Amino acid sequence: MPANRFNGFTEYGIGIGLRSPHYNHILTRKPVCDWFEIISENFMIDGGRPLHILDQILDQYRVVQHGVSMYFGSAARIDREHLRRLKDLVRRTKTPWLSDHLCWGSVDGRYTHDLLPMPYTFEAARKTAQKIRDVRDYLEVPVAVENVSSYAEFHVSEMTEWEFLNEVVERADCGILLDVNNIYVSSQNHSFNPFDYVNSVPAERVAQIHIAGHSKYEKYILDTHDHPVIDPVWKLYDRAIQRAGHTATLLEWDDSIPTFREVHNEALKANRFLAKSVLARAV
Amino acid sequence: MSLLSLQRTMAKAVMQPLTPSENMSKRAPNGGPMAKYAAGFIKPNDRLTSFERLEIYNRQYWWRLMASLVEDFPGLQAILGNRRFESLCKAYLTDRPSRSFTLRNLGRDLHSWLKKNPKWAGSQQSIALDMVRLEWADIEAFDGAAEEPLRSADIANSSVATGCAPSRGRRQSKSPAADLRLRLQPYVQLLKFQYPVDSLVLEIKRFNDDTEFLSNTFRERRKRKRVAAVARLKPKTIFLAVHRVDDSVYFRRLESPQYGLLLAMQKGKTLGQAISQVFAKTTKTSAADPAQITEWFRNWSNLGWFCALEPNPRKISKGR
Numbered sequence: 001m002p003a004n005r006f007n008g009f010t011e012y013g014i015g016i017g018l019r020s021p022h023y024n025h026i027l028t029r030k031p032v033c034d035w036f037e038i039i040s041e042n043f044m045i046d047g048g049r050p051l052h053i054l055d056q057i058l059d060q061y062r063v064v065q066h067g068v069s070m071y072f073g074s075a076a077r078i079d080r081e082h083l084r085r086l087k088d089l090v091r092r093t094k095t096p097w098l099s100d101h102l103c104w105g106s107v108d109g110r111y112t113h114d115l116l117p118m119p120y121t122f123e124a125a126r127k128t129a130q131k132i133r134d135v136r137d138y139l140e141v142p143v144a145v146e147n148v149s150s151y152a153e154f155h156v157s158e159m160t161e162w163e164f165l166n167e168v169v170e171r172a173d174c175g176i177l178l179d180v181n182n183i184y185v186s187s188q189n190h191s192f193n194p195f196d197y198v199n200s201v202p203a204e205r206v207a208q209i210h211i212a213g214h215s216k217y218e219k220y221i222l223d224t225h226d227h228p229v230i231d232p233v234w235k236l237y238d239r240a241i242q243r244a245g246h247t248a249t250l251l252e253w254d255d256s257i258p259t260f261r262e263v264h265n266e267a268l269k270a271n272r273f274l275a276k277s278v279l280a281r282a283v
Numbered sequence: 284m285s286l287l288s289l290q291r292t293m294a295k296a297v298m299q300p301l302t303p304s305e306n307m308s309k310r311a312p313n314g315g316p317m318a319k320y321a322a323g324f325i326k327p328n329d330r331l332t333s334f335e336r337l338e339i340y341n342r343q344y345w346w347r348l349m350a351s352l353v354e355d356f357p358g359l360q361a362i363l364g365n366r367r368f369e370s371l372c373k374a375y376l377t378d379r380p381s382r383s384f385t386l387r388n389l390g391r392d393l394h395s396w397l398k399k400n401p402k403w404a405g406s407q408q409s410i411a412l413d414m415v416r417l418e419w420a421d422i423e424a425f426d427g428a429a430e431e432p433l434r435s436a437d438i439a440n441s442s443v444a445t446g447c448a449p450s451r452g453r454r455q456s457k458s459p460a461a462d463l464r465l466r467l468q469p470y471v472q473l474l475k476f477q478y479p480v481d482s483l484v485l486e487i488k489r490f491n492d493d494t495e496f497l498s499n500t501f502r503e504r505r506k507r508k509r510v511a512a513v514a515r516l517k518p519k520t521i522f523l524a525v526h527r528v529d530d531s532v533y534f535r536r537l538e539s540p541q542y543g544l545l546l547a548m549q550k551g552k553t554l555g556q557a558i559s560q561v562f563a564k565t566t567k568t569s570a571a572d573p574a575q576i577t578e579w580f581r582n583w584s585n586l587g588w589f590c591a592l593e594p595n596p597r598k599i600s601k602g603r
Contacts, residue, residue, distance in 0.1 A: 041385050046428035049530035069384040075287035082384045107290040111381040124286045152336040153326045156284050219330040
């Protein structure tokens, strides 16, 4: 969906994640880039260089917030301090929508700082959806949840991952940040057809798409965000765009980060699929 | 198994320390075999057992958190050496798992924990404690709040000189400046150390900048040399302000009375009280020199260290 209520009715194109090795290039060369995604937690601080840089970026670019520790799926209550700081940042960035992961990562006040997989149960879906609603109501900004890559499945699961995603987003009435690389990684680790996943997602709820690279090991694939996007992931992206239309797309590159130009050029490869989708709709 | 119960079960295993060869322990948190524990809630697949799938998360947890501590405490690592630093971090994270949503706060309790658990630093406990305090202050100074700074003129107009406590035997002429209260910027950290650990941190930063493009072997060789230099670091009391200018953190050595004055001001004392407190026990020769104190305050205010007494709710990070 080019613009929908889950991305604040915006028409964003291709962006990249804002990462510190690129700060100098961005601020001095001012390269054309449709938008940047920031990791919210890196800026939920009181002052100093990170906020100073962010303010300079905000003067010239559009920024969308992406979180890594809201843990919508944790059974515990939401950390109020986290929410308060996040709301301060939302006011600062004026992010049109905000995303975080459909996962858990903390229990009894202890944080793993990881994106741990959900058990796909109705209890988990109900509790997670309620938390998403609470966060959205407090922050007063549309929320999109991202599917994570995973390396384990639970005996207690009552449905597939995509059925769980649908159950959560329908109950929460929220958007989806569809990470097609994560779908690919999980499909290899859990032996399912990734197109079944992409074809099952409610296209009208897709607010944004993530693309990324990963690392292949002998017995599993790890979501490392340190390589270019591989062809099978581009194929999934193509399918997602066919279904959802011209959607805000972001390339994640978090480790062994190459130059700004290399990362941006990799992201811009998405244009060939976006252009195809625009043509297809025009015909 | 309920959501909460599953999460507690998995988190206990994920947060359990790895073996020395960085594998998941064969013993589960409940004392039984880990293979059975993992199989109780995680499905195997055609390539990986339940144990192996859980082990991926167990390793990721430790590698991520250890990397974060290595990044935040390179000075402590240099003092203890890699192996002892790793053991200390594992013990710390096991005793004090993260209770914050952000890895930025991971080392928040390291100083208090190390104080209670001296065995992890052994004979280097004192210097290790100093280093942890300095490296944590570095983090706090880097992203601490900043208020609107008071300009030099604001302080100068208060005529610091006339507010100075005189040396013993002279009558003090009370002036409005004596009642002046100044707040230190929240990001300014005042610290007293038994070892000159600031030199070591600066050396490490220089080393990292200089060797960024060197091979690992060469880096390691130079690092070992540096560690040997650390072992020779002799005790010497120093006073330090950890602050920032143009978004970069700096360490500024202070003289003892400078530290005393700033600390007293930070604690809410008036200028007069601070001066009396610092210079009350001094001999005539080291008594308060109004011109010198005025100069100190001018320098500190030029660095933007002071802000108005009442905190300004509008942070001024923007546009600094």
